[in-house]
Amino acid sequence: MAIKSMHHVGVTVTDLAAAVAFFQELGMELEGKMHMEGAFVDGVIGLDGSRSEIAMMRTPDDRYRIELSEFQTPQSIDGSARSPIHALGLRHIAFVVDDLDDTLDRLRPHGAEVVKNVETYQDILRTCYVRGPEGILIELCEYFS
Template sequence: MHHVGMTVTDLAAAVAFFEALGMELEGKAHMEGEFVDGVIGLDGSTSDIAMMKTPDDRYRIEFSQFQTPQSIDGSSHAPIHALGLRHVAFVVDDLDDTLARLKPHGAEVVRNIETYENLLRTCYVRGPEGILVELCQYFT
């Protein structure tokens, strides 16, 4: 897998949230033209993208903010059982510290922090624009 793509209306907020989570900004670019239109299937598209990577350089998320055509609501606050891509999961060293770093960026725990069979503590948080992020802290 190379990356997962997510469309947002506030690119800066998405970048700030995922930097607080520990991801690194790999680069930003403005996208438009025949090549992009041909790949994504939208004529006359213009967008700005930000590619974020995990500190170990293994995983990436590409965030896109479209200027044209205007983005449409894709049910950004859909519950977890709705069809389609619903969440991204991260292993963290310290769940409480991670939640504290994400809180200023609007992150809220969906319901509870739960412990599974003394193996891990986990929870879902909503990030910018309703992005669901699962956080997992494994016990050592």
């Protein structure tokens, strides 16, 4: 049996409002917020007594979602948010944008920093890695028409 689709990617943060604002500025839409706690949640995630606030963000085409989670209990542990791209584990999320320069200009007030350079690959695309709040690493790609 094969999977039907991908539902979402989860990202744990310490400042849910800042993360939501960052992804909204990128163009994602807030699908909803919810308080999470209780036996069901604890059973799924494997943490007894957990309490968290989550925000589900979706892309404008309604195909992809990012679940942002801020835990009140237990306290979040350092997951090495500033790890470089070659560290093991989930490292980045990639987005296609229509105007890379404009997107960078809008994200900078939200703490976005270009990791090194904006680069052009042949005559196909311009791309760069950006660190956002909590050290979240995203790749932005603008394809040439």
